[in-house]
Amino acid sequence: MIIARRFCGPPDSGNGGYCAGLLANALGDAVEVTLRRPPPLERELQLELGDERALMKDGEVLIAEARRATPNVQVPPSISFENACELSKHYIGHTKHHFPGCFVCGPARAPGDGLRIFPGNERLDQPMAAPWVPDATLADGTTKLGPEWSWAALDCIGYFASGAPDYPVALLGRMTAQLTGAVAVGERCVVLGWSLGREGRKLHAGTALYGANGELRGCARQTWILLA
DSSP states (O other), X not given: OBOXXXXXXXXXXXXXXXXXXXXXXXXXXXXXXXXXXXXXSSSBOEEEXXXXXXXXXXXXXXXXXXXXXXXXXXXXXXXXXXXXXXXXXXXXXXTOOSOTTOTTTOTTSOBTTBOOOOOBOSSTTSOEEEEEOOOGGGTTTSSBOOHHHHHHHTXXXXXXXXXXXXXXXXXXXXXXXXXXXXXXXXXXXXXXXXXXXXXXXXXXXXXEEEOTTSOEEEEEEEEEEEOO
């Protein structure tokens, strides 16, 4: 597989959720992915499959590994798309963002290029929320999106939920996600994220993706690693 530059997180590596989703596709709908190194862009990476796990490698260098697992998170109820749009106005990333070109949450990405998932809330004790309407460039001519896009959508909101209020520099280290349904092009979705606490250099978060009817389409448990 090759991770195109469009799908970056930091400028020189792939978005963690998207790359984890690509690897998770080899195993199924409930998978734990551990990112060992930042996934390189525009390089041919090798996929090694076993009965219970999958590896992403750059030559002999292990980039990520996946195994079957469930996230085991308690998911809050969805909110309306309109409410998510209002909360998105509080997105800290418009004024402070370590990676403004991130494919998922980067404010520097134009509509139809990045996902532009901009989470916000009004109080620290509330989950972060963001609206998301997938565009046709993600679906390869079909109406339904592949699982990697749901993994991507479930990704960055977890950082903003667990990194508040100081928002230190951190990268996704592990994500365990379970998908329960596909998302369609043009569907008005809501993404939620909430903190599960801090532990030394680790931030922990839960995230959830809802479809237009409030139906849960996927959830995740995440660990983020502080870089400083």
